[in-house]
Amino acid sequence: MGGGGADPVRELLAEHRELCERATHPWEIAAVLEEAGLGSAAARRYRHADVFSLAEELYARVPRKPADDEPPPGTPTVAGPLAPQRASGWRHRCWARGALLGALLLPLVTVLGAAAGRPGPAAGSAGSSGPSQVGTAAALVLAAWAACGAADRAARWVRHAGQVQLRTVGTLAQFRARMRPVLPVALGLHLAVLALTSFTALAVLTAIAPRPGPAAGGLLQAVIHRAGPTQWVAQASLGLLIAVAAALRRCGRQSVALAGLLTADGLGAGLSAVRSCGLLPAGWAAAPGALTTLATGTAAVVLLPYAWVALGRPQAHR
Amino acid sequence: MRIALLTEGARPPAQRAAGWCERLTAGLPEHEFERFLLLPEAEAEAEADAAEPQPGVRTLVLGGPPRGGRGPGAIRRRHYARAYEDLVRALVLPRERAGFAAGLHALAELAQQDGALPAFLASEHAHQVLERVWTAPGADTAAGQPLLRDVLVAGDLLEQCLRPLAADWYGTGPGGLGGADLCHVVGGGPAALPALVAKRLHGVPFVLTEHGLHLREQYLGYRQAPYRWPVRALLLSFFRLLTVETYRQAALLTPGSSYDRDWQLRCGASQERIRVVYRGTAAVDRPAAGAEPTRPTLLWTGRLEPAGDPELMLHAFAQVRAESPQARLLLRGPEGVAGYREHCAELARRLRLGDAAVFQGAAGEAAGDWADGTVAVFSARARRGPGALVSAMLSGRALIATDVGVTREVVGPTGLLVPPGDPAALGVACLALLGDGERRARLGLAGRLRAQERFAVEPVVAAFREIYLELVSRWPAFPAAERRFGALPRPFARPAEFWVAGTAADTMARAH
Numbered sequence: 046m047g048g049g050g051a052d053p054v055r056e057l058l059a060e061h062r063e064l065c066e067r068a069t070h071p072w073e074i075a076a077v078l079e080e081a082g083l084g085s086a087a088a089r090r091y092r093h094a095d096v097f098s099l100a101e102e103l104y105a106r107v108p109r110k111p112a113d114d115e116p117p118p119g120t121p122t123v124a125g126p127l128a129p130q131r132a133s134g135w136r137h138r139c140w141a142r143g144a145l146l147g148a149l150l151l152p153l154v155t156v157l158g159a160a161a162g163r164p165g166p167a168a169g170s171a172g173s174s175g176p177s178q179v180g181t182a183a184a185l186v187l188a189a190w191a192a193c194g195a196a197d198r199a200a201r202w203v204r205h206a207g208q209v210q211l212r213t214v215g216t217l218a219q220f221r222a223r224m225r226p227v228l229p230v231a232l233g234l235h236l237a238v239l240a241l242t243s244f245t246a247l248a249v250l251t252a253i254a255p256r257p258g259p260a261a262g263g264l265l266q267a268v269i270h271r272a273g274p275t276q277w278v279a280q281a282s283l284g285l286l287i288a289v290a291a292a293l294r295r296c297g298r299q300s301v302a303l304a305g306l307l308t309a310d311g312l313g314a315g316l317s318a319v320r321s322c323g324l325l326p327a328g329w330a331a332a333p334g335a336l337t338t339l340a341t342g343t344a345a346v347v348l349l350p351y352a353w354v355a356l357g358r359p360q361a362h363r
Numbered sequence: 364m365r366i367a368l369l370t371e372g373a374r375p376p377a378q379r380a381a382g383w384c385e386r387l388t389a390g391l392p393e394h395e396f397e398r399f400l401l402l403p404e405a406e407a408e409a410e411a412d413a414a415e416p417q418p419g420v421r422t423l424v425l426g427g428p429p430r431g432g433r434g435p436g437a438i439r440r441r442h443y444a445r446a447y448e449d450l451v452r453a454l455v456l457p458r459e460r461a462g463f464a465a466g467l468h469a470l471a472e473l474a475q476q477d478g479a480l481p482a483f484l485a486s487e488h489a490h491q492v493l494e495r496v497w498t499a500p501g502a503d504t505a506a507g508q509p510l511l512r513d514v515l516v517a518g519d520l521l522e523q524c525l526r527p528l529a530a531d532w533y534g535t536g537p538g539g540l541g542g543a544d545l546c547h548v549v550g551g552g553p554a555a556l557p558a559l560v561a562k563r564l565h566g567v568p569f570v571l572t573e574h575g576l577h578l579r580e581q582y583l584g585y586r587q588a589p590y591r592w593p594v595r596a597l598l599l600s601f602f603r604l605l606t607v608e609t610y611r612q613a614a615l616l617t618p619g620s621s622y623d624r625d626w627q628l629r630c631g632a633s634q635e636r637i638r639v640v641y642r643g644t645a646a647v648d649r650p651a652a653g654a655e656p657t658r659p660t661l662l663w664t665g666r667l668e669p670a671g672d673p674e675l676m677l678h679a680f681a682q683v684r685a686e687s688p689q690a691r692l693l694l695r696g697p698e699g700v701a702g703y704r705e706h707c708a709e710l711a712r713r714l715r716l717g718d719a720a721v722f723q724g725a726a727g728e729a730a731g732d733w734a735d736g737t738v739a740v741f742s743a744r745a746r747r748g749p750g751a752l753v754s755a756m757l758s759g760r761a762l763i764a765t766d767v768g769v770t771r772e773v774v775g776p777t778g779l780l781v782p783p784g785d786p787a788a789l790g791v792a793c794l795a796l797l798g799d800g801e802r803r804a805r806l807g808l809a810g811r812l813r814a815q816e817r818f819a820v821e822p823v824v825a826a827f828r829e830i831y832l833e834l835v836s837r838w839p840a841f842p843a844a845e846r847r848f849g850a851l852p853r854p855f856a857r858p859a860e861f862w863v864a865g866t867a868a869d870t871m872a873r874a875h
Contacts, residue, residue, distance in 0.1 A: 070599060073599065077586070081745070084768070110506055212512060220511050
């Protein structure tokens with residue numbers, strides 16, 4: 046009879062070692078053995094009644110081995126059945142572009158609104174002339190627009206970090222712990238880039254159209270004082286809003302990102318309309334950047350915690 | 364009788380009963396059939412394109428992302444989590460296998476109340492439960508600890524498998540499983556879930572027909588799946604426990620062959636509740652292939668892949684050609700593994716077969732396709748379904764096959780059987796048949812008659828007519844009328860007069 050020697054199963058075992066190490070149950074071995082042409086008749090050569098008991102012996106004799114059965118990268122683990130639809134329709138994209146443009150133009154719109162609504166007192170209370178304010182606002186808009194690419198880069202980095210963690214991390218808690226610093230770092234990077242572009246834009250503006258009157262201090266001071274503190278705050282909150290929206294969009298929450306941007310747009314437009322009717326106190330509302338801060342800051346304050354929670358979840362990065 | 368036919372849309376071809384259900388329903392016009400279909404995602408889209416839904420067919424999409432829906436509230440979520448935890452414990456802890464059915468039915472009961480099961484299973488809470496149980500001590504993670512991505516992937520796959528629990532099919536009205544007299548599950552696996560739930564809720568018995576066992580297909584299919592070991596182990600464990608539970612609860616199992624019956628017995632089915640019903644084919648009426656070709660030709664058909672073992676055929680043919688130089692070999696079939704046709708052609712060159720071994724394209728089903736051969740040869744290492752063998756037998760050609768899987772019971776004494784992987788035996792058998800025209804004719808005719816008798820549609824229809832009547836006769840007439848949750852209704856618990864008289868309230872009303 047076949048096999049030979051005292052242990053006929055040994056040869057079979059050597060032949061199917063990989064199968065036995067990776068099997069999850071004896072029946073799996075039985076199914077594969079039958080597929081390889083080893084029926085119950087052949088099992089008798091190995092002193093077993095049928096292929097099932099032969100499979101049980103094989104399963105018992107070979108220990109399960111942690112195989113390096115890494116699936117090819119990117120196949121089903123990342124793009125799982127629940128992967129969010131990445132390809133959004135053109136209509137959605139148009140809306141997103143429009144909303145982003147609206148958010149970017151907010152500083153200019155609020156300043157123009159102030160200049161058009163109450164030219165005399167507003168300009169006087171702000172302590173600066175209208176055209177100069179418009180120029181500053183335009184420079185800030187250009188700077189924010191230039192930093193949008195950085196926002197998208199940061200968002201892509203968030204997503205990439207999430208996917209890398211998703212591939213390597215062991216537990217949900219670990220994933221959350223590792224993802225915790227990712228969003229703040231991305232936002233910080235974007236803010237740094239935004240500060241740089243804003244500074245450059247204002248420097249160019251100062252060089253082209255220097256402010257009338259005595260120039261106190263060097264160029265650095267002149268550039269920083271070109272925009273008031275509220276305008277810097279407004280620029281920062283706008284940058285935060287855009288970066289958070291970009292991160293949400295990259296991680297499959299397009300509609301939330303769009304809603305955040307639209308909220309900021311609507312708030313800004315509404316507030317400047319209210320101001321032009323004279324319903325807002327003249328003091329702070331007329332300061333350049335105040336309404337932008339209010340509008341984008343509100344949207345960012347709502348979006349930030351949401352993004353913090355949502356991007357800490359593994360589902361967002363699949 | 365109202366019969367609910369539960370099927371799964373598209374699995375691998377062996378699993379797919381294309382047209383089988385239609386032939387059954389056409390053969391039994393006295394019964395009222397309702398179809399319940401589980402569709403994979405791709406077919407669901409095709410279905411949506413096909414405009415209006417067919418009457419009497421209810422569908423549920425089993426693949427793709429979950430279709431919206433709200434998750435359960437905070438309190439219900441705790442119930443869901445507990446039931447899901449029971450189910451997962453049964454899957455990963457070898458000691459708690461027995462809790463599978465309880466967990467399944469608890470989930471089904473919750474899903475019946477609010478239908479939030481898919482949303483719950485896709486949520487983070489479900490993933491937390493899965494991870495907690497899976498990484499608990501005692502879990503079966505011999506060949507690899509589950510990582511976070513395994514938890515996510517396994518969670519999604521489980522969600523898809525459990526989707527039938529949340530279907531709106533379990534009402535007692537028309538079009539609901541509760542109103543059916545009998546469920547007929549074709550295919551097993553997730554398609555059996557609604558039948559299990561209907562039996563538990565309404566006491567509706569079910570019969571399970573499998574052509575190619577679902578569990579075995581999963582074992583073979585998951586080896587190619589790009590999942591890590593823990594995911595495979597969890598999912599296969601789910602399918603195994605589901606199969607065992609289905610076999611235990613089914614009123615009757617009708618496997619497509621005795622070969623499958625052995626597997627079912629192994630999976631815990633009891634002998635007296637199994638009845639083999641061969642799969643009928645409409646091709647029995649087609650005429651036999653015409654005259655044999657002038658040059659003696661061996662016709663090999665099947666997919667060109669290692670499992671089909673065309674190499675064995677080539678080696679055997681080299682031996683045949685040494686004895687009978689004018690013999691020819693036709694290898695017909697599509698390429699199953701890329702580059703394998705070239706590999707086989709290279710082998711033929713090495714064996715100096717010259718142009719006597721010819722490779723042809725895809726094989727058809729018609730009788731004319733067998734007319735090119737003098738003898739049909741099957742050299743596969745495994746055969747799980749009878750399809751190709753029956754087609755060859757119906758052509759009236761003599762047949763040589765390796766003795767694997769279902770071959771022995773399908774071919775019986777009407778063909779030559781050789782052990783698998785033995786080119787010498789196959790060569791001798793080929794020579795014997797090629798050299799004996801009278802024996803070829805006798806075997807061919809016998810094979811055709813055997814196939815016509817066993818694999819016709821009428822025996823299937825007759826078998827199921829009897830099976831349906833027999834099952835229903837052992838079940839009470841109105842199980843829904845006096846059902847208690849969890850308890851199976853018994854027949855003849857009430858005399859016939861009870862049902863004629865109606866309920867007590869009706870009787871009182873009529874008396875006044």
